Amino acid sequence: MEWLADINPIGAFVELDPILLLKALILGIVEGLTEFLPISSTGHLIIVGSLLGYTDEQSKVFKIVIQFGAILAVCWLYRERIVRVVRRMWSPTPERRFALNILIAFLPAMVLGVLFHDTIKTYLFNPLTVAGALIAGGLVILYIERRPPRVRFTEVDDIGWREALKVGFAQTIAMFPGVSRAGATIMGGLVFGLSRKAATELSFFLAIPTMLAATLYDIVKSRDLLALHDLPVFGVGFFAAFLAAMLSIKILLRYVSNHSFEVFAWYRIAFGLLVLATAYTGLVQW
Template identity: 45%
Template sequence: MILKAIILGIIEGLTEFLPISSTGHLIIANKYINFTGEFANVFDVVIQVGAILAVIFYFWDKIFPSFNNKQKAKKVYYLWVKVVLGFLPAAVLGFLFEDKIDKYLFNPLSVSIALIFGAILLLIAESKLKRVRVFDTDDMTYMDALLVGIFQCLALWPGMSRSASTIIGGLLIGLSREVSAEFSFFLAIPTLIGASFLKLLKSSLSFSLVEWTTLFIGTLVSFIVALLVIKFFMGYIKRKDLRPFAYYRILLAVIVILFEIL
């Protein structure tokens, strides 16, 4: 059980913030490494908390105010207003339709289609249809934040990828790759924490000591791996584009279908 938690924690940490869909990878992993019952549903969501803690740790100076510096505190306040605006669209839709999404869209075929659709959108966004006009999250408008939040609604479709949806939205409205990725990370904080706690509230929480230990280990591994991935990705997008991730998504879609057939 502990080994399963470590492996799934690594997968979550590697895939949560790259535009490649953690869901697609977990479908493949769960073919061979899976938990059962209510704990299985809770585990996949709760280990996201580790990834979110990695974002908070990495961007601590930017997302939490220094009360000794009023100018910086003001910038942080406006940033969080933008994050809340971006968070609301997907939060409302997710709350209203979570059960239907799980019932009708959480299957290998639907996930594969989402992977390919997201790859196409990523390639379109990378074609630079709109001139870049925003090079810092401080310069984003409230409308920019809301539009990225609307794009995040695409991530309710399993396999689309929350990271991909928000980065695609950012690129299409004129944000730079760095700003698109950074704001995507910030949006993840309320989005994934909300999803995790909603899942916990819907569960009975009657887990054994071993299961709670498994949750903790999976979350810890997810935190460590996600921290390394964030550092890599923020360096990567300063030098290269996102097309390789689009091609990888198409390959992953084919693999998901094959794993379902075989």
């Protein structure tokens, strides 16, 4: 317990770095706004964090912790559905089928994430690989959106375990930073016959176990970097991510009812090209 001697609870909150808190606020907003949109929250955090010069060891843990804020936003917005599923999943009900589908969809990412976590973190977490993935993902979205729609499942409760597993494998593509977990699951859902609404809602629900497991796994592996004096910075980022994610989810649900995802594809392509252009010209040292 020697580390307790180094803790100054009052000083931890008095000696605050306003610049660091501002960076935490910006990154928290970025995380919340982008987590559930098909534009890659991880990619944006890597790029924006690099621009802000927030790339030290503390930043690595910070970017993990603020994901809890986005997870909490989904849980809060769908709290009634989640409670109903938990209560009824123990008997043969539609809620049990729904819970099993989420579990099945989660399994591919869980297995491959454990196997390739360290390799991905070591070699792929940099702005230039993210830029390439943003552009490639944007082109894929344009291709899928311009295919004739073949909707077989209008509601998320209609899908079977096969469709859930297919979307789960689609989600694993998002382990490459810049692809976007939301983008992979939503586009995968559209390819496998889900309506826009069903694919989007499935992406939200699948985010809960996937992000929770990934976040807890990262925290356990980075536990030596956790420090009490970082609590104010983490708190600002956490609540910023929570509020921004709430807004993002509500806007996306309204948007998908009458629009395609092409606007996100063009944004991804433009943003990725901007990053590559600034790197090529030397305007930004990524």
